[in-house]
Amino acid sequence: NDPVQPQVSVPLSCNGIDSSLDITPSPVALPTTRVGEPVDATIALSNTGAAPMTLKDVSLSGTGITMTSGPPQGMMLGPSASTNVAVHFAATEGGDSGATLVVSYDGQARSARITARALATSMALTPDGEVDFGPVCIGKRKTQSFTLIANDLGAFKLASISDPGPPFMLSAPTLPLSVLGSGATQVQFQISAAPSGPGVATAEVVVRTDIPGRSDHPLQLSVLGVPAGVAATPDMIDLGSNPVNTTTLGQEVHLSNCGTAALGFSNARIEGGDALDFAIVQQPSSSMIEPAGMASWLIVLQAHKVGVKQSTFKVDYDGGTASVALQGEGLGDLGRGTGRGSYYACAAGRPAALWPVAIALLVLRRRRARASA
Structure with a gap:
């Protein structure tokens, strides 16, 4: 009731309660x-x-x-x-x-x-898959180097490389080790083949990593032990079945010198009834083979007529002549050959299975002829 100051303001404050x-x-x-x-x-x-x-x-x-x-x-x-x-x-x-x-x-x-x-993580190995050391003289050694990388962005751990056992020997770095992605790390290891007897020897090597879902990577090894003296290998090459007038992929024949002195050779040639269907497309650069060495030739087939083709590769060397049998087949229309089990026959199950294909083509031709008439 103060006439001078009838109202008085009082400031109020509070701390609100809220969630956060x-x-x-x-x-x-x-x-x-x-x-x-x-x-x-x-x-x-x-x-x-x-x-x-x-x-x-x-x-x-x-x-x-x-x-x-x-x-x-x-x-x-x-x-x-x-x-x-x-x-x-x-x-x-x-x-x-x-x-x-x-x-x-x-x-x-x-x-x-x-x-x-x-x-993404993956491994690239060179060489890979089936690794053939080829002919190696008994008591001698041939070494193959391998390179392993991570060929995608992700890294992985190389855990182990299994020992293939005789006649193969493994030389690898201390494992495990990390392999960085995008090829930043290159891992080198070697496998040697030292056959102790004649003939083919095989083994498997397993490269083990921690790549998810693909931990084991197998390699298949093979080597041909060659006894003392001079030998042509393999005994025979089959260049497969191919359409006539088409060149096949090449295959190699080898002349190995498993003696103690250098060996001269000459006059590499193809003989036999179908010699004109085969050809030597790559020759050795030298006419001498050092002890425990070998010379190689690349052979192809271009059949000019349908049928099985057979000839012989021969090469003269100091003291004799070595030979390798050659075989292949020329295929005609629809892969018709001589029934030796060509790719086309196998794809149909057997040669007789081609009859439905031939009948279907004949019906189709007749329908087209009627339509055009």
């Missing part, structure tokens, strides 16, 4: 992995406020990344309380993937970006 959501970590960068090695991660949702919160919805959208578990809709989260979201990166193919985690609560929403990367 924290996503940890945010953003989420999953560790880089390799194709075939999935990655799982946990993301924490924490109420850092002083009031309880209601988690209305937790969702994840994107490619390659999925949510495997999370809080139920409407979950109450008290002050300082937390819950988890589990995510899974399948890593089924190489490249980058991304997704967004969205959490709705108390009329608000928070989000976090999730990124992941998978690197």
Whole structure:
């Protein structure tokens, strides 16, 4: 009732109680992995406020990344309380993937970006597959070097290289070791062949890595032991079945000197009834073979008529003549040959199976003739 100051203003203040959501970590960068090695991660949702919160919805959208578990809709989260979201990166193919985690609560929403990367991993080995050491004199040794790299982005661990056993010997670096991606690391190892007897010897070598889904990589080894003296190998080459007037892939014949002195040779030739269908397309650069050495010739077939072709490769050397039998086949229309088991006959199951094909072509021709008439 003070007439001078009838009203008095009193300032008021208060500390409001509210909820606050924290996503940890945010953003989420999953560790880089390799194709075939999935990655799982946990993301924490924490109420850092002083009031309880209601988690209305937790969702994840994107490619390659999925949510495997999370809080139920409407979950109450008290002050300082937390819950988890589990995510899974399948890593089924190489490249980058991304997704967004969205959490709705108390009329608000928070989000976090999730990124992941998978690197493709593969191994290149040179030489690979079937490795033929060729003819080697008994008591002598031939060594083949191998180069191994990671020819994709992902690295891998070279765990072991198995011992092939006699007559083969392995020389490799200390294992295991890491092989970096994109060819950044080159691993060298050697395998030697030292036959102790005549004939063909074979063995398998297994290169073991930790590449997902492709841990074991086999190599097939072979060597031909050649006794003392002079020998032509192999005994026979079959150049296969090929359409007439078409040149086959070449195959090699060898003359090995398993003596103690250098050996001269000359007059390499092809003899026999079908000699004109075969040809020597590559000759040795020298006419001498050192002890434990060999000379090689490359032979091809170009049959000019349908049928089996047979001839003989011969070469003279100091003290004698060596020979290798040659064989092949010329094929005509629809691969018709002489029934020696050509590719075309095998593809149909047997030569008689070509009859339905011939009949079908005949019917088709007659239909076309009637249509044109």
